[in-house]
Amino acid sequence: MNRPKVRVRWADKKEARQIRNTVLRLGLDRRKVYSLACNDVLGTVESFVGACSGCSCDCHPGCSHGAGGCRECGYTGKRIVRFADPVVVNGQFVTTGKEETTDEHVTVGD
Numbered sequence: 001m002n003r004p005k006v007r008v009r010w011a012d013k014k015e016a017r018q019i020r021n022t023v024l025r026l027g028l029d030r031r032k033v034y035s036l037a038c039n040d041v042l043g044t045v046e047s048f049v050g051a052c053s054g055c056s057c058d059c060h061p062g063c064s065h066g067a068g069g070c071r072e073c074g075y076t077g078k079r080i081v082r083f084a085d086p087v088v089v090n091g092q093f094v095t096t097g098k099e100e101t102t103d104e105h106v107t108v109g110d
Contacts, residue, residue, distance in 0.1 A: 043086045048081055
């Protein structure tokens, strides 16, 4: 049987299975990449490019326009920051564990 694919990051096999089942059961967008945000809350993997925190230039002490780069960012002056953004359905967070349903979370178990 061909099941639709759901991309999952930062999860072990059991967590990945729970995330896939939750996404398919709720009919969420399969184009996104999913992971656990925290406390079994389902999240989408988001990213942005920001300035490197370790860069400084060579023009004078204290200058930080990042032209010199550093080993931390690969001498580009930029870093990609990735994080899990919690999924909200009907105003409530979506959880993947077998917790009981509370007023704050929508729980979907196996």
